[in-house]
Amino acid sequence: MSSIRTNPERLSVLDRPNSYIGKTVPRPNLDRLLQGRGSYxxxxxxxxxxxxxxxxxxxxxxxxxxxxxxxxxxxxxxxxxxxxxxxxxxxxxxxxxxxxxxxxxxxxxxxxxxxxxxxxxxxxxxxxxxxxxxxxxxxxxxxxxxxxxEAATDMRTALDPATPIIHASLGDNLAFERIHEAGAVDQAFAESDAVVEADFVFGRHTGVTLExxxxxxxxxxxxxxxxxxxxxxxxxxxxxxxxxxxxxxxxxxxxxxxxxGGSFGxxxxxxxxxxxxxxxxxxxxxxxxxxxxxxxxxxxDIHARDHRCKGKIGIKRDGTITAFEIDDLTGIGPYSMYPRTSAIEANQVVNLVGGPYSNKNYRARARVVFQNKNVMCQYRAVGHPIACSVTEGLVDLAALEIGMDPVEIRRRNLIADDAYPCTSPSGLRFEQLSHHASLTKIVEMMDYQALRSEQARLRKDGIFRGIGIASFIEVTNPSAAFYGVGGARISSQDGVAVRLDAQGSVICLTSITEQGQGSESLTAQIVGSVLGVSMDRVRVVLGDTDMTPYGGGTWASRGAGIGGEAALQATKVLRQNILDVAAAILQASPAELDIVNNVVVSASDGTPRIDLNELARIVYFRPDTLPPGIQPELMATRHFVPREYPFAFTNGVQAAWVEVDTDTGFVKLLRHWVVEDCGTIINPQLVDEQIRGGVVQGLGAALFEKCIYDDRGQLTNANMADYLVPMSGEMPDIDVGHVVSPTRESELGAKGAGEAGTAGAAAAVTNAVNDALTPFETIITEIPLTPQVILTALKKI
Amino acid sequence: MKASAFAYARATSVANALELLAVHGEKARVLSGGQSLIPAMNLRLVAPEVIVDIGGLAELRGIVIEGETLVIGALTRHADLLKSSDIVKCAPLLAAAVAHIAHPAIRNRGTIGGSLAQADPASELPACMLTLGASIVVRGPGGERRIAAEEFFRGIYETQLAPQDLLVAVELPVADSGSAHFFQEFARRHGDYAITGLAAQAVLEGDRFAALRLGYFAVGDRPVLAEAAGKLTGVTVTPALLAEASDALSDELDPHEDQQATPAMRRHLARILLTRCMASLLKRPDLQIGGVA
Amino acid sequence: MTAPVAISLSVNGERVEAHVLPRLNLADFLREHLKLTGTHLGCEHGVCGACTVRVGGEIVRSCLMLAVQANDTVVETIEGLSDSGEIADLQAAFRDRNALQCGFCTPGMLMAAQDLLREKRMPARDEIREHLSGNYCRCTGYQAIIDAVETTAQMRMELKV
Known part of the structure; x- marks a missing residue:
């Protein structure tokens, strides 16, 4: 892992001595889970x-x-x-x-x-x-x-007049339709040297939380x-x-x-x-x-990803992408899920297709239809894997069409790292992304040229390996634009209250929640760093509406960026309040004092002045000894929500190295790389593990996972023996690297990292499989890439 | 997901188990390791009224060599097979196969008798029994009888066992010191049931097979001892002959369709396995490259 | 015969005597009767591995074993292994490597990992992946778990424990 802070021009509250920010520290209270003594x-x-x-x-x-x-x-x-x-x-x-x-x-x-x-x-x-x-x-x-x-099960016929209407009062089975057009799409296609089209098919899958x-x-x-x-x-x-x-x-x-026991949306x-x-x-x-x-x-449990998407890309011989066009269709079950609705996924697909690229011509249609199957709704990396697979699949097809290397075509089309802020053709506003730095870094990490040589050498021996690249953007830190503006009573702001206890430790109440991501850890790291206390003195309380401030919780990669900033701001206030009290006790000015390692010290030379334990004792038990007029406030609460940008977009790139057994159709995942830019990294290990876990969920989609319905709407593999989730035996080691572009929306600068792995993994693997199969002149645009799908494409069966 | 209520009887001897089965007949199920039965009961796919637990019958456990015969008690667990030096020596194919059965925690409970009585066509051990020419030793109201493995398996989860019968052991001829074996299966994930698998045993004379037995599994409603093996026995195997045998194999198999594979895919994978098996047993990589696939 | 059956067994070193319905599986017995809730239920049909415990020193799926079958056996759960200190190093390695997120698979994962480490002193990564291949984790992607088990094996080799 290597991180470069791209704007280190000023020291922030995070750069204090003994800061936990940017450090790998173990999550607090893991022993509870390690000993089987959790409270599920x-x-x-x-x-x-x-x-x-x-x-x-x-x-x-x-x-x-x-x-x-x-x-x-x-x-x-x-x-x-x-x-x-x-x-x-x-x-x-x-x-x-x-x-x-x-x-x-x-x-x-x-x-x-x-x-x-x-x-x-x-x-x-x-x-x-x-x-x-x-x-x-x-x-x-x-x-x-x-x-x-009669059941309406096939999304492709849901809108046909012959198909029964599931809810007569609605008039038809169309839940939602969005049409979007930007630039001059027809003209762009007409002026292209080649136009490539493909139909992408995604297996319906589900989250399978272990609890x-x-x-x-x-x-x-x-x-x-x-x-x-x-x-x-x-x-x-x-x-x-x-x-x-x-x-x-x-x-x-x-x-x-x-x-x-697991959430993932x-x-x-x-x-x-x-x-x-x-x-x-x-x-x-x-x-x-x-x-x-x-x-x-x-x-x-909600299902997700059941989409069929027609995609089209225009390309010039010099590698310039001229336009993207998609026509997306998804079946969401008989009801739009409550309260977040089941139109968000398709809406995201429209938003995200083509997102990494500087192309300005874009046409999209998404239709969301009802059907008599289980409901679909938001699951980790909502819409991202579909948008990324379609976009990156089309980009690779375009590269193949003009005989250009997949890395090179991306270099020529990714939005330049100095072009920000800018707006995508779907209307997304990007504050600062780092596609080129990320691509450069992943090419180094994987030693791209060496892999290409190895691929060529092994191909002569009948061993078919492939490299797949997938650049992506990721929606994190959502503001009210996601749900609140549509009337949902879903908070997009979060709150944190921090309180010094009577022995100088800190109780921190936060409205974000913990499902293993490390919300508790990142909160304790921020509070400890900003206040100047050791993490073992910070107790974080989450998940109780009677106790915590009001807030949204943990979803859409918002915990660190929104809840973390609230923690930072609340702790700054508490710190100032403590220093004010300390100054009164010590007859000093607050500016002369600092808090380091649980002790109020002289800011100039670090001389210990008063232990927080002692300060708390005076405040809580001997307030009579304080100077008149001083009313200490050793509890502070702050809330935060991003206001300038509706979402903090992050970006990254993934690469897969796979081997396809062309006799059997089995795919072996040899290695996987990710470079991701989530802004300020609070705990590198937690970020990396979010990404690895996310990648493996994406690899599940790529190779294994699918809810298989028969035409009468019966789910035929509703058990863990028949619905295949990724297990340790088939998963590769995953190398994770970072580029760091903090958001300026917050002092913390953190963006989310929870969706990135899932967003691009399937696209990278699909591109790698197609790359491996280049000698066979077949292109597969359907996941999961089962042996049956691959052997069929190879015309072996 | 809780099992339906049932009555429970812990058999104190084989004779006692047979008495219990005689009394309860089709209402009873024998509980051995329980690794197939209990999931089915938890899912309420089956709801036996009586469970006859034979797990405590030490007389049904263990591996012994009696002259040229290897006798494996019905309660011998997969883990026992995997750790047994007698199995490695006398039935190395079995040792190779057992490593593919599920996962360690399952292998610590699952038994050979349970697996054979369950007769899942996708499981490894029934096919191995065919390949190795095993006899299944069964005791019932009429006494003890031996059923050739080829006769024992009758369909999906169907065997020659009557409700009053108890599978007590299997008997295998001790493998010839000159014999070779091949085991491979194609499963989506480690420990999953195979999409198609092959358990093969052969005796080689020079570059030819003096004997060859090919036990396929997950290619139909029961394990199949492929007759195509005959075409490859006693002759020099050429690519052309292998292609011919593969065609014969395709013709004789009648695979099922499920969520993993169509019949055509199973036939294809069976051919791939045959090619790989020949290349491995004959040490002829040339048979695999540009083979029949 | 559907009446409760008397069983007697050792659980984490304590003698336990109980009357249980025949249909009660070992996992539910541990969780509901003994309140040992560290043994988790993820699928109840023997696939996910969250309910892995040791019976007679060997790992089993406690959802695929009836409590009556555990009569006269020695059962050890995550709580027992934690209190005896047997896996303190493995738990520390999991903590340091963040080899758990939600923690729901963790007790079963630790059981399976310790089983491997008792069987083989220095397993290769592929062997670790294979031995844990019946334990499902949705959070980590497995790599951190494999790392933690590998680290523990190395440390035990160095300490010759």
Missing amino acids: VSDLELPRMAHVVFLRSPHAHAKIVNIDVAPAKQMSGVIAVVTGEELAAVITPWVGVLSHLKGLKSAPQSAIAVGRVCWQGEAVAAIVATSRAAAEDAAEHVAVQYEEL PRSVVASWNAAEARLTIHQGTQAPHMVQNIAALHLGLRDSQVRVVCKDV IKVHIYADEMATYALAKMLRRPVKFVADRVESFNT
Whole structure:
């Protein structure tokens, strides 16, 4: 890893002595997880807690004619069997639309289906019992009479007149359409030396968090208050929505979120079964636990990426890209997900295609259609892998067409590093990106020329290896432009409160959340560095709406950039407040003092003046000894949201080195490289591991992962043996490098790093496979790249 | 995802197990290592009324050499096979195959008897039994009987075992000191069920096969002992002959379609395996380069 | 016969006696009856490896074993291995290398890694990848885990422990 700060012209609060910023330090409190002593919601038990199991529809589309719950109610251990109609008296339905996505429509969705089911897996009844096993036993005795309806499953025919309309009130199956045009596209294509087209197909896949979605909802009838323990990325969003639909005020709902077994965007949504669990707790006046089992997870956790995208690129002989055009189609299931909607992914595809390049001519259409499959919505790197695969696939095809090296064509077209700020043809504003520095660096890291020589040499022996390059841009630090402007009560600002305790340690309350990314660590690093205390004296509290400031949580790579800046600003205030008190005690001026390693010192020579422990003792226990008129404030709160740029774009490039067994169609991942620019790096190890983890999720998409539906809308591989996730045996080592262009929107300068790995991995691998297969004159634009797909392309079968 | 309720009986002897099976018949399932049965029960794909746990029957565990026969007790675990020097010496193909079965934690519980009785057509051990000419030793109400592996497997999860029967052991001829073996499978990920696999054993005389047995798995509803082996026995294998044998192999296989592969792909992979097997056993890399693929 | 069955076993060195329903699997027994929640459930059908524990010194999937099958055995969970100090070095290596993010796979991963290190003093990276290939991690991409196991093997070689 090497980092170069590109604007080191001034020392900031981060450059203080003993700063933790830019240093690899272990995350605090990992021992809890290493010893199996974490607090996951699936571990939680409360007095009188009952377990809910949802009976789920076996049909993709059916009318519910009758539900006979009587036999199930008689079974041992059963507390209640509740249908959608009954639950509707407790919780109101919702519609997943946002006003800034013009034309987006969806139908009201209920916590439990009322009258009709629209996908295989939609809940039709809740069985609450003293144990999960007893509830499952009883579920087998709930008799549901269905009248099967014709299912609309294929996105390609969803808009055909012959296809049944899933929600008659909406008039058609089109949820959303966006058309965008910039520059002079037709003219650009006409003036190109070549125009290349391809159809890109992406497998529908899902997040597969290792801990399934889990909720324990507990209604205290005496307090009229609901406590929701949930593995969520956005506690305040859950609080607001639960309150809204249960007819409560926000203050009547507390959301507590301790350890979370993986999220990746899966746990940033509001699911019908979670809403039903909240409602059941209120209805039954007791704690109710819902832990999705793995089959339910596959059938109900949001899916993503199911896109078919026609792409077109114009190219001149000198390598200049003249235009991009796409026509994207995606099927999102029967409802737009709540509250973030299911139009965001396609919208992102339109935003991001062509993003790294200086080309100005761009035409895009995206259509989002309803279908009788599980819902799709935002999953890690929303839309990025599709946009990157289409863009980088087209760029490689153009390079092949004119006989240019893939690195060279990128050099000639990537936006120049000194061209910022600038705006993309899709309207995105870039503050400062570093495509060329990144490309130069990755070419060095991988020793590109040596790999090309090795490739040529091995090809003579019938060994087919390939190199794939993929440049990308990444959306991070979202402002209100993402959701808030569309009317969603999803906070884009975050808050941090820091407080000096009575022994000179710091309690820090933050509204961002932790699912393993290192939110706790980066917060402690910032607080410790800015204040001048050691990290072991900083305790970070997250995930409790009763305790933390109000904020968005952790999603869209916002924790470090937004929550981190709030921590920085709050700590600056606390630091000044401490120095003011210290100055009063020491009869000095605050400017003469500093805090270093838990002690107030003379700024000039570092002489210890007063220990924070002693200062806190005086403030809390002997305020009578302070000079008159001094009221110490040893707690400070600050909030932050980016205002100038709607998003902090980052950029990077990935490279894959693969070997294709042309006899079997198997792909071996030999090595993978990433260079990424997330601005200020708070903890290099955590950034690198975000990127590696993200890359492997992208490699899963490239080679393995796909939700396989039959034409009747049945998910046929809803288990972990048949849905293939990446495992250690097939994954390569991944080298990560950095270029550092801090954002000037914040003093911290940090942008996000959580999406980068996933954004470009599949594109790099697909390009590498096509590169390996160059001698066979075949191009594959479909992922996952299964042996069946590759052998078919090679015409071996 | 919790198993349905069932009654549990811990067998105290083989005789006791047979009594329990005789009483409960089709309502009962035998629990050996449980690595196939318990997931199916957790998923409620099966819901036996009675579980007869034979796990404590020491008499069914162990590997012994009796003259020219290797006897492997039904409860012998995959991990035991992998660590056994007798297996390496007397049935090296089996040692090679077992390394491909799932993962260490599964191999510590899964048993050879359980795997054979489960008769998953994609699993390794049934094919090895065909290749090695094993006899499956079964005890039932009528006493003990031996069933040739080629007769034992009847379809997907189907064998000659009746509900009252207990698979107690397998018997294998000790491998000839001059024999060679080849094992390869194509699985998407390490430890996954194979898309197609081949367990082969041969006796070489000079540059020819005196004997050759090719046990394919994951190419249909049961493991297949390929008759195409006959074309390659007793003659010098040329690329042309290999192509002919491969065509014969394609003709005799009747592969299934699933999420991983079409029948055409399975036939193709079976041919690739044959080519690789020949190149390996005969030490003839020339057969692989520009082969029949 | 569907009635509870008496079992007696050792769990992390303590004698445990219980009556359990035959259908209760070992993972649920550990988590729900003994409150040893470090053994996690990720799939309940034997694929993800999160529920890996040691029975009789060997790693098994506790979701694929009935509690009644654990009668008369010695069971060790992540809590036991942590308290005995047996894997303190491995845990430290995981911490230093950030070989865990959400931590849900970690107990099972540590169980599988320690199993390998007991079997083989200095495994190659490919061997580590192979031995852990039945343990699913969605967060790390595995490389940090492989690094941490490799580091622990090297340190144990140097210390001759």
